[in-house]
Amino acid sequence: AQKVTQAQTEISVVEKEDVTLDCVYETRDTTYYLFWYKQPPSGELVFLIRRNSFDEQNEISGRYSWNFQKSTSSFNFTITASQVVDSAVYFCALSDPRGTQGGSEKLVFGKGTKLTVNP
Amino acid sequence: DSGVTQTPKHLITATGQRVTLRCSPRSGDLSVYWYQQSLDQGLQFLIQYYNGEERAKGNILERFSAQQFPDLHSELNLSSLELGDSALYFCASSVARGWGTDTQYFGPGTRLTVL
Numbered sequence: 001a002q003k004v005t006q007a008q009t010e011i012s013v014v015e016k017e018d019v020t021l022d023c024v025y026e027t028r029d030t031t032y033y034l035f036w037y038k039q040p041p042s043g044e045l046v047f048l049i050r051r052n053s054f055d056e057q058n059e060i061s062g063r064y065s066w067n068f069q070k071s072t073s074s075f076n077f078t079i080t081a082s083q084v085v086d087s088a089v090y091f092c093a094l095s096d097p098r099g100t101q102g103g104s105e106k107l108v109f110g111k112g113t114k115l116t117v118n119p
Numbered sequence: 120d121s122g123v124t125q126t127p128k129h130l131i132t133a134t135g136q137r138v139t140l141r142c143s144p145r146s147g148d149l150s151v152y153w154y155q156q157s158l159d160q161g162l163q164f165l166i167q168y169y170n171g172e173e174r175a176k177g178n179i180l181e182r183f184s185a186q187q188f189p190d191l192h193s194e195l196n197l198s199s200l201e202l203g204d205s206a207l208y209f210c211a212s213s214v215a216r217g218w219g220t221d222t223q224y225f226g227p228g229t230r231l232t233v234l
Contacts, residue, residue, distance in 0.1 A: 033220040044121070045209060045225035052220075091162065095220040105220050106152065106175055109162040 002027050002096040006110035013082055014118050021077045021113045023092030029053075033095040034068065034075045035107065040088040048090075051075065082117045089114045122146065123226035125210050131232045137198040140229045144191055144212030150174070151193040152213075152223055153185055157206040168193055169215050200233045207231075 003026040013019045025034065036048040049059065051068050059066045063080045079086055093107040122145035132138055144151050153165040164177035168187035179185075182200075187193045197204060207228045213221035 035222070037225070043207065043230075044227045045211075047121070047222055047224060050220075050222050093162075096164075106164040106167060106177060107154075107162075107223060108164070111161050 002029075002032075002094050002108040004092050004094050004108055004110035006090075006092055006113050008113045009111070010114045010116070012116045012118065015084060016081050017117075018078060018080050019082050019115065019117075021079075021090050021092075021115065023075045023077065023110060025073050025075065025092070025094045027073075027094060033105075035093040035095075036066070036075075036077050037091045037093060037109075038088045039091065039112070045091070048077075079115075082115075084117050084119055087115060087117045121224040121226065123210060123212050123224055125208075125226035125229050127229060128227065129230050129232075131234065132200060133234055134200055134202060136200050136233075137196065138200065138231065140195040140197070140208055140210075140231075142193045142195070142210030142212075142226055144193070144210075145224055148212035148214055148224075149191065150213045150215035150221070151187055151191070152211040153179075153193070153195050154209040154211065154225075155206050156209060156228070157203075162209075165195070197231070202233050205231055205233045 005024045032053045034051045038046045065078045067076045089112045091112045092110045095105040096108045124143045126141045150169045152167045156162045165179040166185050167175040182198050185195045209228045210226045211223035213223045
């Protein structure tokens with residue numbers, strides 16, 4: 001079965017520190033997709049990134065970067081020079097094709113990591 | 120703003136009652152998903168509809184049902200409510216082109232409180 005583990009329940013850093021959020025996944029599929037979502041205190045879920053299993057290139061977007069390693073089944077997320085506005089719960093998710101038909105498989109989410117950035 | 124709208128934002132009701140949550144997907148998206156977020160279970164997939172038809176079912180209780188209408192908006196009906204149904208209910212939508220996996224964009228959620 002698909003499983004996503006975010007071992008860090010809560011992380012607290014001081015502004016401008018770099019922080020890495022860990023995500024480890026389990027799947028028997030050879031083709032799958034991984035996602036990161038952000039849930040700020042206001043409650044909405046905001047999409048950050050999608051990566052397919054064939055693309056192991058790391059990605060950088062501004063202060064955000066993602067490190068995807070199939071060998072360790074990890075898809076870690078790093079925020080460089082963190083800011084107070086980065087405070088949120090971050091979720092890693094894995095696509096699950098079981099029981100669905102054609103495209104847009106359901107998502108299996110990790111429990112989330114609550115990041116607090118203090119001024 | 121994801122473009123997915125959900126109403127109402129908050130809902131407070133009593134045990135045994137029935138409520139309806141509404142979702143309008145992003146323009147052009149054919150698939151709608153419902154998820155439940157609770158403290159003990161986390162974010163869990165409930166059900167998916169694609170262009171009016173049910174496509175996938177997750178951990179959805181028999182007391183819960185959903186449908187997608189011809190204009191593609193969706194409703195999630197929760198009946199015989201129990202205290203444990205209190206949660207944040209999210210709707211998400213995606214294009215669902217039929218290959219690969221599309222990104223799901225989430226609405227702001229409906230917070231349901233059962234007293």
